[in-house]
Amino acid sequence: MLSIKDLQAKVEDKDILKGLNIEVKPGEIHAIMGPNGSGKSTTGYVLSGREGYEVTGGSITLDGKDLLELEAEERAREGLFLAFQYPVEIPGVSNLEFLKASVDAVREHNGLEPYSTVDFMKLAREKCKSVNLDQAFLKRGVNEGFSGGEKKRNEILQMMLLEPKVCILDETDSGLDIDALQVVAEGVNALRSEERSFIVVTHYQRLLDYIVPDYVHVLADGKIVKSGGKELALELEEKGYGWIEEEVA
């Protein structure tokens, strides 16, 4: 499904990713863990095609399609979703308007008609309920004045509406209390299916108690230095990252 081979990338002339390899099959959950500055957030941005993140080598394909040839918005329409660590506010643009523009863009890409406003309202209200957000929330500006938890739930809401193939969660747990974390995790778990894969980028093991991964990869200095099952995350929690860095060195 998502195939990342020998990916190298730099930001402002600094090499960040130095040969990343991950193979994600349909339905799998992969966790990428690593110390600060190891390239975790960069991985999410490079995969989703953010400007300023220059790929200098390697390949990324989604269902055989070369993602590196596509603009960020085209990758999104192909089914790649990035849930942000710090979702940004867009004042004055209502959540509903934003969500509809987003969903319609993806539908158009898939040869479907845009939703009528009424139908979309219904759908959005329904999804709001499932992530425990008040409907009034649809009328508010995108992330405008939202609490940290609301912002993250809004990300999950978007994920539910867009039904992507691959979801990348970029340190979704940061800034969340345990209740908010559970709501987010429930949302993600509800979206798990045999066709949909997740890449969960996180510094702490905590999130993985709720979203249980099939594989755990340790990223250090722009490379995967160790891979394993979910027990690797527990080991990391216990011992920190130092021993791996030593082991690799």
Place this chain on the structure above:
Amino acid sequence: MTDQVDAYLEKDYAAGFTTDVESETLPPGLNEDVIRFISQKKGEPEWLLDWRLKAFNVWKEMSDPNWAQVNYPEINFQDVSYYSAPKSMEDKPKSLDEVDPELLETYEKLGIPLHEQAALAGVAVDAVFDSVSVATTFREKLAEAGVIFMPISEAVHEHPELVKKYLGSVVPQKDNFYSALNCAVFSDGSFVYIPKGVRCPMELSTYFRINEAKTGQFERTLIVADEGSHVSYLEGCTAPMRDENQLHAAVVELVALDNAEIKYSTVQNWYPGDKDGNGGIYNFVTKRGVCHTNAKISWTQVETGSAVTWKYPSCVLKGDNSVGEFYSVALTNNFQQADTGTKMIHLGKNTKSTIISKGISAGKSDQSYRGLVRMNPGAEGARNFTQCDSLLIGDKCGAHTFPYVESKNPSAVIEHEATTSKVSDDQMFLCQQRGIDPEKAISMIVNGFCREVFKELPMEFAVEAGKLLEVSLEGSVG
């Protein structure tokens, strides 16, 4: 994102065509004979000619104001033609059937059909082409309600007592350089009178079109809302794309008598010049309204056009409890410059004013908000709230804010809030990551920024204004 922004701001100016009609155009130049010619063309009474000549003498003593934050080469006022009218208008067509089809087609193309059956329901239009009014729709229907809506050149003959009483009563001849010039050479514009207690049954609008090259347009609008009446008025403006700059110096006067309300909306889309800054309209406009007791004047403007804009729609809150409002969206792109804002002069007790200004700068454009809030000694309990927000797109544009606040009454309350923000990389990336293309993203972000002002526009025009912003922004992302 800068590259994206740069490339997105290029767009054809849809109203940039010229109409090929034979016109009678005065050769460039300004002197007493020119003024006499214009006055004679309109068959004006002696008092009006004298008024014009007096203004001309005042103007000659004044100089072009230079305090605004705009730069343009000195204007040679002898290079401008002060009168141009389609020849077919010479015989004063009595009905639309007699109007040159070329002219009607021009307005059709601009989306303003003048045939009443095709016209936007509920909107009466006065169409001004260069120096003359071509047609005014729904006049009879309005007359039934007692509403007078006609070219000012006709009102001079048909309602001389009203025109004489109010012309220059809000903006005196010597108010400023361009208002004095306008008084001397104004050629046409709209006149509106709403009788006591009448709520005008339709939206009124005037559509200004400059067509002829090297011609200035100097229109004059006068709206009088008698006691307890209500009117909503909208003006629109476009001009062909030409390489040289053209001058537009209008004066708008509003009089809201006791308990009356005037809502005045502008969608200004004069030709802004090309992307290298050649051509475009110089839009130097004086707009002011006076509010008597309990009256209200609300200015809403969407300014996307013109090479240089210099404009401060203002309210003199003369009567107790009167209300002034100013809602503005100004967008500048490429090399456009705008220095715009408002003046709220509080004279009466418990007067209230609200100023919401949204400035969007893109490309290499430069924009300033300039606003004055003055509380006179008599303005007991007066209040003002000002909110002034600037949005920058890209990193080559500028935004400036010049608020002037003068309070001579200790009980008056003045609040001022200002913000400057950028369309950020994070916002753009969020939109793109959700599948939204950059052009749509910019337009969505900008429309969101302007929401508070757009909701003040009459419904039909709010949609129009949103689209206009989208068009004006095109090429700001690349």
